[in-house]
Amino acid sequence: MDLLNRLLNGEKRAVARLISMAENHDPEAIHILKKLYSKTGRAHIIGITGPPGAGKSTLTDKLVKALRKEGKTVGVVAVDPTSPFTGGSILGDRVRMNDLSLDSGVFIRSMGTRGHLGGISKATQAAVKILDIYGVDYIFVETVGVGQSEVDIVKNVDTTLMVMVPGLGDDIQTLKAGIMEIGDIFAVNKADRDGAKKTATQIEMMLDFNHFEWRPPVQLVVALDNSGIDELLQKLKEHRNYMVETGNLHKRRIKNSKIEIIDLVQQELMSMILDKSTKEQMIDKLAEKVAFREHDPYSAAEEVLNELR
Amino acid sequence: MDLLNRLLNGEKRAVARLISMAENHDPEAIHILKKLYSKTGRAHIIGITGPPGAGKSTLTDKLVKALRKEGKTVGVVAVDPTSPFTGGSILGDRVRMNDLSLDSGVFIRSMGTRGHLGGISKATQAAVKILDIYGVDYIFVETVGVGQSEVDIVKNVDTTLMVMVPGLGDDIQTLKAGIMEIGDIFAVNKADRDGAKKTATQIEMMLDFNHFEWRPPVQLVVALDNSGIDELLQKLKEHRNYMVETGNLHKRRIKNSKIEIIDLVQQELMSMILDKSTKEQMIDKLAEKVAFREHDPYSAAEEVLNELR
Numbered sequence: 001m002d003l004l005n006r007l008l009n010g011e012k013r014a015v016a017r018l019i020s021m022a023e024n025h026d027p028e029a030i031h032i033l034k035k036l037y038s039k040t041g042r043a044h045i046i047g048i049t050g051p052p053g054a055g056k057s058t059l060t061d062k063l064v065k066a067l068r069k070e071g072k073t074v075g076v077v078a079v080d081p082t083s084p085f086t087g088g089s090i091l092g093d094r095v096r097m098n099d100l101s102l103d104s105g106v107f108i109r110s111m112g113t114r115g116h117l118g119g120i121s122k123a124t125q126a127a128v129k130i131l132d133i134y135g136v137d138y139i140f141v142e143t144v145g146v147g148q149s150e151v152d153i154v155k156n157v158d159t160t161l162m163v164m165v166p167g168l169g170d171d172i173q174t175l176k177a178g179i180m181e182i183g184d185i186f187a188v189n190k191a192d193r194d195g196a197k198k199t200a201t202q203i204e205m206m207l208d209f210n211h212f213e214w215r216p217p218v219q220l221v222v223a224l225d226n227s228g229i230d231e232l233l234q235k236l237k238e239h240r241n242y243m244v245e246t247g248n249l250h251k252r253r254i255k256n257s258k259i260e261i262i263d264l265v266q267q268e269l270m271s272m273i274l275d276k277s278t279k280e281q282m283i284d285k286l287a288e289k290v291a292f293r294e295h296d297p298y299s300a301a302e303e304v305l306n307e308l309r
Numbered sequence: 310m311d312l313l314n315r316l317l318n319g320e321k322r323a324v325a326r327l328i329s330m331a332e333n334h335d336p337e338a339i340h341i342l343k344k345l346y347s348k349t350g351r352a353h354i355i356g357i358t359g360p361p362g363a364g365k366s367t368l369t370d371k372l373v374k375a376l377r378k379e380g381k382t383v384g385v386v387a388v389d390p391t392s393p394f395t396g397g398s399i400l401g402d403r404v405r406m407n408d409l410s411l412d413s414g415v416f417i418r419s420m421g422t423r424g425h426l427g428g429i430s431k432a433t434q435a436a437v438k439i440l441d442i443y444g445v446d447y448i449f450v451e452t453v454g455v456g457q458s459e460v461d462i463v464k465n466v467d468t469t470l471m472v473m474v475p476g477l478g479d480d481i482q483t484l485k486a487g488i489m490e491i492g493d494i495f496a497v498n499k500a501d502r503d504g505a506k507k508t509a510t511q512i513e514m515m516l517d518f519n520h521f522e523w524r525p526p527v528q529l530v531v532a533l534d535n536s537g538i539d540e541l542l543q544k545l546k547e548h549r550n551y552m553v554e555t556g557n558l559h560k561r562r563i564k565n566s567k568i569e570i571i572d573l574v575q576q577e578l579m580s581m582i583l584d585k586s587t588k589e590q591m592i593d594k595l596a597e598k599v600a601f602r603e604h605d606p607y608s609a610a611e612e613v614l615n616e617l618r
Binding site for chain 1: 339559562571573574582593601603610614
């Protein structure tokens, strides 16, 4: 049986295979996704992000376990920051959620950030679609970091959970600025630590400055002790219900689809530039001249563009 | 006198003006940079990055002050994470390094991340070039976060200083994976805290696994107390000397120039897509169909590409 039908038949190995193909830019994966795209849009897609050390992985584990108790099926796509030079995933699946990996109702995949030209966002979104077609009820997209690329990844979801932690120091002001507008729900993890309530209050105060249709709730949790997890899960569900009932889910999906189309166009254009080895040789020569200040990068870019036309 | 000559004459206000113009994509700024590009390449450009809460701003302040004591002039370009929706810089210059802002030998500029299409990297690199032409001896490019975009920003420098801090928890493994290869020098800040030596040892162990021509040194510092700053500055200088003497500085600059040219080409292609309002309308319509699962994003992207041809 071909991959398309194996996926439709709920074969877990077909999911793994298709995600790998998408990561490796195999056109067959895209071909299958084109055919089955109308079957997406059912799962509740939740983005989980926040600064390093916030305990996002542990929190994701606990949320997955709580959903499993309800009999729900879950997919997890964990985006790991990796070397800009070697590519590939560092945190392998093996070190994550060991006790969950044998559960047939859970599918976990770690993805590396390959290259800097948007490849991760394309592969991540393909993985989410594949899991959605496969038929899981919930999909978590977990990413480390607070940079623009992480924000891009979690933007393309139904609900964004921002995980904060006490003791971020001065950077909390900076962090908050960048995240207040993308967080639908805030969790303050490690809430048994000093300063947890202060952090929660700071977040609430920042939220008070904004006007929201949906006022993001702030939930204290201690993921390690499973404390506050059920309450957090409830809030995630409430957000999804709110999005569906108000029609905002469709609005968000239109916006996300626009970003995705533009990203795909951009990536295709870039691969057009770099695939032709003569063009890459041209760029190499220009780069050398620019490095030695015999040429400037702006004129060099114009020459490459003229060559493309 | 025109801006070009005011910059060459060392007018600080011309620097500020030109950077603003570059941020606003004013073609005149690029025109001037093209003319004066051969005057760049003199300053020691140092990227400073690391996770939130590591105290990068304080550390940068202290390094700037140490250099000022030596009579060196310094430029600082601080890249702040900002809302993906509103754009603009959050941490204004006003909250940074107040006592330095009156020093005529220091130029400080905070830059927001505008949009997600690489605009920040173009504007940041333009700011660095402007400061280089202006004639400062050192340029610090400081960025918050550990995401790919932050890595991209600090990659285009002579020396990358990675600021770590005790107590990053589990994420230190993840962080390390992403940063080991881009850090030329590691600082463990807040070294008076518990676990500082352990963090330093963990970094040293990770470094031991790699083979470097230049073995990155690990320096304990307490930026707030000015402890370890002179030693760290010495290491930054040693790295630059090593890069010059071995010819690696030119190799790195060729690589960086290549990345910059490709980024510029990519940005130009994207603005070609989005500038024509008819094309954006087309994308809007496609996005709506995709959101309602009447169309798939891959075919939509192909249609946009066909329209471009």
